[in-house]
Amino acid sequence: MKDNKILMLAEAGVCIALSIALSYVKIPIGLTFGGFGGSIDLVMIPLIIFAVRWGCGWGVLAGLAFGTLKYFVGSHSSISWVSIIFDYSVAYAAVGFAGVLYRKYKLLPLAALIGCLARFVIHFISGVTVYAQYMPEEFMGIGHMTPSLYSLLYNGTYMVPNTILAVVICALLIVPAEKIFARKK
8 A cells, every 4th residue: 555655656746747847848829818828738648647547636636736836947927826826726736637537548538638628617717707807808809708708719729729639649648558557457
């Protein structure tokens, strides 16, 4: 039992460190919106794999640790401590909900979808509540929009591609994950 906990903590550290390293590799999307964040990257992949391997609770904690560290060690964009908590700590903690598919490696793409959707929900809530006051008069050629539509469009511009990328990569990792992590009974 103690060895499992040590293994889990070691894997958490490796996955968090890998996510931090991957946060420096961004895929440009050519969109800039008033200097606020949102990028396409691979940071969620190690967090999703960790969550599926060790479960939702540990996945949420690893995501929380990563999100908090990402704000302090990486390039960050925030307007207040509330946006730091929502857009970093809580948003990446939500990725840990991929762990609802605990040890179901064949469902790794679905786990990625769950984790990404959970993160999107947090960013959406942040956009409607925290960032609504910074909403431009016109966004993506649409004027007079609601904070909900603005948040949906803004967060969708980077979360939809992030989600597609995570699902595809997790689909490619099904066989290796099963071989590496599946325990013999």
